[in-house]
Amino acid sequence: MAKLSAHGLEVGRVVYTTYTKCYMSDKTILKNHGDGWKLSGKVKPEFSAEYAFNLAIERLKKWESEHPFGLAYKKELHSLASQSKRLRLHITIQLMYDDSDGVWSECCDGYDSIHADLDEINELCKLYALALSEKREPVAA
Numbered sequence: 001m002a003k004l005s006a007h008g009l010e011v012g013r014v015v016y017t018t019y020t021k022c023y024m025s026d027k028t029i030l031k032n033h034g035d036g037w038k039l040s041g042k043v044k045p046e047f048s049a050e051y052a053f054n055l056a057i058e059r060l061k062k063w064e065s066e067h068p069f070g071l072a073y074k075k076e077l078h079s080l081a082s083q084s085k086r087l088r089l090h091i092t093i094q095l096m097y098d099d100s101d102g103v104w105s106e107c108c109d110g111y112d113s114i115h116a117d118l119d120e121i122n123e124l125c126k127l128y129a130l131a132l133s134e135k136r137e138p139v140a141a
Helices: 049-066 068-080 083-096 100-107 118-135
Strands: 010-015 020-024 028-032 037-042
Touching: 010 049, 020 049, 049 068, 068 083, 068 118, 083 100, 083 118, 100 118
Parallel strands: none
Antiparallel strands: 010 020, 020 028, 028 037
């Protein structure tokens, strides 16, 4: 497990749907899926850490503007689940977004579960289905 403090100053963090990336002053990129920081990569020598961070922020903002349902899904997922539980909930929804009751019983009914009711999970599954529809290209007739 990596330590943030071992890599100099923090340039910035980018929060994605299920993980967070942290850009450090020594050009190290760390990633956290909820189980601690892990080394993810290094910024290329010809670029600065600040440039790489700003580029990542620009790409994320572009994605958010092009995918409003994806952004709504991301916000709802973040409001329901902590960083350590987001990936599990997201994977479960990916596998059975058309069965919100199944998602609820898999992620919210048991030990170390997410504290959400069936209506919240149902809404999250609907948002995921809408986000999927954004990705699909319309078929030409």
